Amino acid sequence: MASVSDSPNPIVLGCGAASVDYLATVASFPNPDDKIRSLALKVQGGGNTGNALTAAARLGLRPRIISKVADDAQGRNVLKELQNDGVDTSYMLVAEDGNSPFTYIIVDNQTKTRTCIHTPGYPPLWPEELTKDNLSAALEGADIVYFDGRFHDTALVVAQEASQRKIPILIDAEKKREGLDKLLNFASYVVCSAKFPQAWTGTSSIPVALVSMLSRLPKIKFVIVTLGEKGCLMLERSMIDASEAEEIHIDALLESLQKKVDQGSTIPNCITSKGNVRISADGVGSISGTLLLGTAEVIPPDELIDTTGAGDAFIGAVLYGLCTSMPPERMLPFASQVAACSCRGLGARSSLPHRTDPRLKRY
Template sequence: MAASASHMPNPILLGCGAVSVDYLATVASFPSPDDKVRSLALKVQGGGNAGNALTAAARLGLAPRIISKVSNDALGRSILKELQDDGVDTSYLMVAEDGNSPFTYIIVDNQTKTRTCIHTPGYPPMRPEELTKENLFAALHGADMVYFDVRLHETALLVAEEASQRKIPILVDVEKKRDGLDELLNFATYVVCSAKFPQAWTGASSTPVALVHMLLRLPNIKFVIVTRGEKGCLMLERSMTDASETEEIDVEGLLESLEQKVDSSSSMPKCIVSKSNLRISADGVGSMSGRLVLGTAELIPSEELVDTTGAGDAFIGAVLYGLCTGMPVEKMLPFAAQVAACGCRALGARAGLPRRLSL
């Protein structure tokens, strides 16, 4: 039974990272330089990876808390109110009296269904000393999971070190290489990353080879998920028992065998899982014990696809929910794909995020 439907308290999730206000303008097609175009639709709503993922998690039934920073301006007040209205605890969100809160201009191309982001960071930036020990301990008290989007990296490392000492599981969401990333990954229990990151970080020849490389390089990681947009996701999960006596199987060949089992006629997300406790190898990298999991995306009809902004954040919010409520991988990945698809049916990162009862 989901925690939100039981008599037990909702699992507590602490997140540290980016919040912002998004100005979303839909245009018929992306303008050329020096063009003047009119928007087809305009929406102003909260954004930022951490803000979006925690909003998704709150709507699904978790009790999120957030560590971040805004300024005491109109944007900052709207960021706070929107998070609070969705059930995100903002007690540990710092408010600067001066400066500006972060915001992003997002141009949504109605023709190609792509979005282009122009971000203005908040000022002054968050300093790690602003998070007092008292607030850090209070924020972590009772937390079932800690989540980072690799922003505010100095503060994030303080939180990660204390969470690690308390043996609280940590999920790190990685879009690209950022300051403090490598140190933060050393504390991670789970990693969810963008399609380009594994190869960029490891220099591997392909994504599956890069995933093997990541698990060998980060021995504390239980699994890595790489999101691939409309292609779904790929997960490499470490086995708890050693399969060194088992015959090795090449990770690229293993992925090909899973891809052959995909039912292209089905519009709903599915999970295709290899045998457990395989000895999975990658040429020139090494081998590890685990299983490979291929998750398909929900096929969204073109007339229903509005905007992909925040789809990855919605996916991560659902993965966090799945982990906190003990959902098996075979159920968690299709569930996360379904939540992400809901978000793509509305303009902006949050307008389409579902509530648990609506799924």
């Protein structure tokens, strides 16, 4: 996979959510009308873009962010925390009135799940607030642009300009959002949650949905779906047409990869199909590509603290992998390892690793 950057310290521009998370750990999720006490409480920065860019910064990229907060205590803390991690906040908008976005997160110590209650910021970020000069400066020298689907009208303006400049675009498709369909037409890469592919395509399974996404979005080079403790799947489009090759159904191809998984391994690995095969799916058609199955780290129960932001950490690592020419078979385990590190602390950012972390040495 070709690098998107020739720079020793590549620049990634992110457009999307930056907010405050109020994280309360509880022994177990409360029943209606219960009164319980938290076991631990932490207040820290959140938001998909804020988290992913923080992960990218700690790995060695130079992130810039387009977002909006209010001139309140929460907003000032959002800016300070991002700046302390090396994220350039010069292109963030600050509203004199209103409120910064924030999320209450209940972390269930029993099930290791988290429940989020989000309050959007007000007023929202409008496209006209992003001047042409600011947009041009934000994109200047950028090696890749990342969107989380928030502020869709503004995101579309940024994506159109980035596309004209031939800057690659990665989109986090967490769920169906207003304006996401238009944004996906500009995507070079897509990373999505387990629920998104079928919800967006209406197909019978995740593997079939991946074939459908690459068929419907011809500009996309690859799509990754994250599956939590089950790892991830990646379907990469071949640059060489394999229309003359024998077709193999994606379900059969995935089954063959699953048989090769080392069940005794606790560290992330990647199993890949032969390159440039013709992969078919019922009712969808076929594409020339490669299927990759990434496994997740098996985290000991006593080390698993909180999964908040694990997907954002994964995306931050994918951004790093793209900018540093990591081949997919190394990028997927690397991203899974970064995500696993993030699950060992409370909140999305507490345990995000730096590139010098010994756990990342093998990559």
